[in-house]
Amino acid sequence: AQSVTQPDIHITVSEGxxxxxxxxxxxxxxxxxxxxxxxxxxxxxxxLKYFSGDTLVQGIKGFEAEFKxxxxxxxxxxxxxxxxxxxxxxxxxxxxxGSNYKLxxxxxxxxxxxx
Amino acid sequence: EAGVVQSxxxxxxxxxxPVAFWCNPISGHNTLYWYLQNLGQGPELLIRYENExxxxxxxxxxxxxxxxxxxxxxxxxxxxxxxxxxxxxxxxASSPIIGGPGTGELFFGEGSRLTVL
Numbered sequence: 001a002q003s004v005t006q007p008d009i010h011i012t013v014s015e016g017x018x019x020x021x022x023x024x025x026x027x028x029x030x031x032x033x034x035x036x037x038x039x040x041x042x043x044x045x046x047x048l049k050y051f052s053g054d055t056l057v058q059g060i061k062g063f064e065a066e067f068k069x070x071x072x073x074x075x076x077x078x079x080x081x082x083x084x085x086x087x088x089x090x091x092x093x094x095x096x097x098g099s100n101y102k103l104x105x106x107x108x109x110x111x112x113x114x115x
Numbered sequence: 116e117a118g119v120v121q122s123x124x125x126x127x128x129x130x131x132x133p134v135a136f137w138c139n140p141i142s143g144h145n146t147l148y149w150y151l152q153n154l155g156q157g158p159e160l161l162i163r164y165e166n167e168x169x170x171x172x173x174x175x176x177x178x179x180x181x182x183x184x185x186x187x188x189x190x191x192x193x194x195x196x197x198x199x200x201x202x203x204x205x206x207x208a209s210s211p212i213i214g215g216p217g218t219g220e221l222f223f224g225e226g227s228r229l230t231v232l
Contacts, residue, residue, distance in 0.1 A: 004157075032219040043119070043206060043223035044158070051219065090157050094219045102171070103221055105157035
């Protein structure tokens, strides 16, 4: 069974600073990888996804993530954080099981942005 | 194009009462999911439908939870009777068929927040 670990429960950064949120996964084959963002009282919005090919993927709102197979990681980065980026971020891993597809989420990282 | 629609957004009930949540997926999405999200946690799958068939309900507590998707479009999740520990957000998501455009990506509704007193 696949699993996801987000080691950081809560991260605080200053506006304009760079950001990296960590994500490690466990899955026996090449996974589908996702980052979702959730603002308070809202559903989950997809930031970016990796299926195959280029290991550096670009997403919305200036976010990017890099798939590193050797480290089983898919860390999310942004060069300059804006106050509106304050939210909870979830990493998710999907198997490539076709009709048995399953998407498993990490516990999330809460991002606070200081002015 | 309309997104995933859920109702009600908020529901407050007393324990032992029944409650139902409704979800209308994105048009053309044959796969529908119900997830449970406890406070400060990531979403956890309750049940997944392929059209009208429940293909993964292994995490659904069947003693008090039930779900249906009668015509393969919208779905209802019911809890009867509700317990204090059921207070959470119930998220519905849909996705297109695996192997097609958007493979693996789930599109989420805004959720239904349940408070059991």
